[in-house]
Amino acid sequence: MIPATAPIQRPADARLFGVDRFGQPRHMMRSRLIDLLKPTDVVIANDAATLPASLRGTHAPSGREIEVRLAARTSLSPSTIGRVLAVVFGEGDFRVPTEDRPQPPALNRGDRLLLGPLRAAVVSRVNHRRLVLLQFDGTADEIWRGLARHGHPVQYAHLQEPLAIWDTWTPIAGLPVAFEPPSASFALSWGLLESLAARGIGFATVTHAAGLSSTGDPVLDAMLPFDEPYVIPRYTARLVNRARARGSRVVAVGTSVVRALEHAGAEGRVRPGEGLATGRLGPGSALRIVDAILTGTHEPGTSHHELLRAFATSSTLALVDEELTRVGYRTHEFGDSVFLERQDRNTRGG
CATH class of the missing domain: 2.40.10.240 (QueA-like)
Structure with a gap:
């Protein structure tokens, strides 16, 4: 994978690598994200704005x-x-x-x-x-x-110039509580949200204090993610719970949304209100709420990549990583995207 070195949230050539619940891959332009969504899906994004942390x-x-x-x-x-x-x-x-x-x-x-x-x-x-x-x-x-x-936005050496705070705010940014941008939402646009509504795809938000993605210290990085507060509006909880009841998919935009929904839905039904997401999701985690994730192209070994192991087997993710590297996908917060559908446990081969 190639580091994305410019703070462009929605470049025209942004790519998307999709993997369905059977492990079947698909390359496409990210502008065609809606082609991976189904009528009656519910899409949930993080509306946190980023602090100058x-x-x-x-x-x-x-x-x-x-x-x-x-x-x-x-x-x-x-x-x-x-x-x-x-x-x-x-x-x-x-x-x-x-x-x-x-x-x-x-x-x-x-x-x-x-x-x-x-x-x-x-x-x-x-x-x-x-x-x-x-x-x-x-x-x-x-x-x-x-x-x-x-304060200034937290940033890393792959970016060549200092970030402005507005470079880190997604199109739906609201309350400034995130320490790094919930960057999966960079893929969103008001045009996409209009298209979701036109196709009967639900959309709602949570507010989650997305934390640091890296510290440069292996011992500290092993502690990530830290406990992170969130709030789930009643409308969002109701939309998700109704989708679950009728068998529709819940699609999370970003790892922070997965953390919030799974923590609030630990008993199988999302409760609205405030919470503190604790623990680390990974290969031993049984996802109860989220069926698919739109996320960045995370590097193996990071906490974000570890969370993806709750959706797919290590062998599937290894194939994803190999393909992203082979084709030259861009990584980090302004990079390309991955759409990963949760594999059924009885179809996981390893």
Whole structure:
């Protein structure tokens, strides 16, 4: 696969690789996504807008330069922005691959971090020297203003130029709660949504605080995804539950939607309201709600790719990865897409 190096959400030549529940593959242009959908399907997307979650600053005790990437909260409420889980990097910026970034200075309880107009204190380290719980000074309004003034979108070395915050907002972006963009929704357009409605395909949203996709540290990456809050509107829950009752497919746009729906539907019926998605979906997970996923072209070993193993066997995903590499699909958040239908367990060969 080839890294997508430009922040273009819907390039005219975007490609889509589809795999049905029998493992049969299909190459197509992503603009023809609707051809993989059926009347009475229900499509659910994540309407979270992306926060400017990268904060450059100084570790006050050492005087060293750091970058703080906000990574998780326990609630979507704007009033809770003061306490955030964060991953801390040493000197450098997004132009240096995360795996090559220097370690930050030793982070101890009570250490002060000077982040532009924001000030924060380390509450505790969380199972890793670079993962910390932070408490920001000031009111929620002051913190939000500081993020807007000083923060930048989290980005990685495959992108050549700094991202603007609007580069990360999907066409349906609403509440700014995601730490990285729910980028599967870059494939959506208002024209596509009109076509869905014209064909009797339902559409609704959840709001899920999509977290970091990578830290550059194998130990930290093994902890991903962190616990992530979400909210499911009553309309969305009702649409999904009715689809399940009549045997229609539920199609998730992105891994964050799968996490939210499966957590809220752990007992077989999606409950509306707020929740905190915990745990990691993978090959041992029995999906109860979602029948298919539209997602990016994720690299093996990432938490996003691991989630796909709940939909298909390792052998099917290996064939997908080989084909994406052979044909030269673009990867990362502005890359091409994969449509993967959940394989029936009795048809899985390995």
